[in-house]
Amino acid sequence: MKELDIVGLTNEVFSEEFEVPAGDLSPQAHIFNDLGLDSLDVVDLIVALQKKFGVQVRNDERVREVRTLQDLYDYLGQIRDEQL
Amino acid sequence: MPLKRPVITGMGVVSSLGCNVEDLTGGIESGGCATKYIDEWAGIEGLNSKVAAPLELKGERDIPRKFRRTMSPMSIFAAGAADQALESAGIGQSGMRDNPRAGCIVGHTSGSPQALHSVYSELLSSGDFGMFGSSDFFRCISHTAALNVSQYLGITGAVMATSAACASGLQAVGAGADLIRTGRQDMMLCGGTEELHQTVTGSFDILFAASCGYNDRPSMTPRPFDRDRDGLVCGEGAGMLLLEEYDHARNRGARILAEITGYHTCGNGTHISRSNPAAMKLCMEAALGEAGVEPKDIDYINAHATGTEQGDAAEAGALADIFSETHTPVSSLKGNLGHTLGASGPIELIVSLVMMENGTIYPTHNLKNVADDCRGIVHVKEKMETEIRCFLKNSFAFGGINAAIVCRRI
Incomplete structure (x- = not known):
């Protein structure tokens, strides 16, 4: 799961x-x-x-801090390490 | 304060026989029938009716994503028909935007059945509300088409949704006419819309009101007023009309297609699913009364007749009670388009306006042998050329809800 293409999958969304x-x-x-x-x-x-990553982020306060795509890639990287 | 005069100055349709008025009427004139076997329904247990009159969604990307994101097909159909109506009226979107005297009423049976299916499937399988998007709600809500169309067009006048199943759309037109008649609004964009789903056909199927005997010969059903009719066929699409106060239309030089001179809607108060000829008759007579016309003044009746055993007979009986002496021609368009439910009133009203303009009555498609219980009225079985100065349009719905509109040429 570490091999997830976060940038590619996020951009797909x-x-x-x-x-x-x-x-x-x-x-x-x-x-x-x-x-x-x-x-x-x-x-x-x-x-x-x-749905794309099979994670739960709706109630995570950190998601509210996301402003740019890079912020989002970084955040999803953290989630990947925590949840996957 | 004297009542105002509501007139029709624009119309648009998205239908299974064509996505504009010209294509639709061309399809009807050439005897088209939109009924098809629906492959996706083949394996649905307990659904005996496998036929419907589907519409291929086209051009939805023309609607900016900001507005489209909350639209299911029924709102997309309505937005397309609304655009056409405004274009044909010569005012376009800019003529409605930010005008507090211009409103919108769109009727349909329920919120999007496709969206409801999707949302509840997700909820029931996952039990997780966190998987719902924000746009799901706006597709499921019961005034989804009215809110989407009004946002799309920037409407700031009255926005309403009528929900009375198969009478929804005609009630929308009638309610819009009333708002103009009473001087509350100058222009009202009114109509109805529906989208296909197996639960919609299924709801008629379980009541033995859907056609089940022609799954292998779909173009032979529905058969309004026919001896061999076996139920309705669900269709989808939208019809929208621009209603306008008479002087408002005249002052801007609009082409007036007709005046809505009479409208009535009523319940039957007797049975939730069984049509009541007495209440149908009362509804039609009240509309005629408001229009100030006698039965002999009606040159054409566009019937609700869907092809159900009970409903067609009840409507024929009610019509015979009023029009048996006048020899007024009667036809139904359900044989061409199926039953587009809440959209059927406006779509068929629009086709009736074209018939009035052209002096042509389109026949009831698939009517080959008039059923014994549908006699007593003049059925149109072949295309008929005749002058139409004034016509009556009926819609009758489950729940015993009736609606009738009288239009006259100006």
Whole structure:
């Protein structure tokens, strides 16, 4: 499980669920300001990530600190180490 | 304060025979029947009816994701039909946006059955509310199409949802006409929408109201008023109309398709699923009364007739009581489109408007031998050319809820 392609799978979620063009998925992209998600989307993002990675993150306070894609990759890396 | 006059100035449809008014009426005129065998239903235990009139979803990506994310197919259909209605009325989306005198009413039977199935499947299998997305709720809620269409179009006038099963859409049009008549709104975008699901057909199937005998010959069902009818066939789609106050329409030079001169809706107060001819008659007579017309003034009746044994006979009986002396032509469009439930009233009203404009009555498809219990009225079995100045449209729903609208050409 350590071999999970966190970047690839996370980017898949943004492409499939939120129709974000692949070219926009740079690590420094801000999830709200650059990728166009809003508060409603974040709920769906969490559900999609839970399904994609088989983890539970909805009630984790740390997920609220995520702002950029890199933040998200880093956070999912921590979750991978803790839950998988 | 004198009552205002509601008129129709725009219309749009998304249907299984075409995703605009021209294609739909072309499909009907050429005798099209949208009923198909649904392969995915083949293995569903206890579902005897395996036929439906499905619609291929197209062009949904034209709706920005911000609005589409909370839409199930029924809202996408309604948004597409709404766009067409506004375009045909010559006002487009900008004519409705941020106008507190412009509202929207969309009727349907329930929240999205496809979304409800998905959500409850997930909940029942996982028991985990943490797997629900935020957009699921907006697809499941009972006013899903009204909220989605109104957000999509930026509507700030009255927003409402009518829910009376197969009468939902006609009630939406009637309620919109009432809001204009009483001067509360200048424009109302009104209609109905539905999406297919096995639970929808199943709910009629368990009541022995769905067609089960033509699974191997789908184009032969439904058969409204026919001797060999065996039940309804569920369809899907949306019909939306722009209603407008008469002077408002005149002042902007709009093309007026018809005036809604009469509307009535009522319950039967007798039985939850059994049609009541007396209540149907009362509903139609009240609509005629409000329109200030006699039965002889109605040139065409677009029947609800879905192809059920009991409902068709009840409607034919009620019609015969009112129109037996007038020889008014009657036809049903369910043989072409199946029963689009809450969408059927507006879709069929739109086709009736086209019939009025063209002086043509489309026949009841699949009506070959009029059933003994459906006699006493003039059935249209072949395309008929005649002048239509005024017509009556019926919708009758489970729960004993009836609706009827009278439209007249201006």
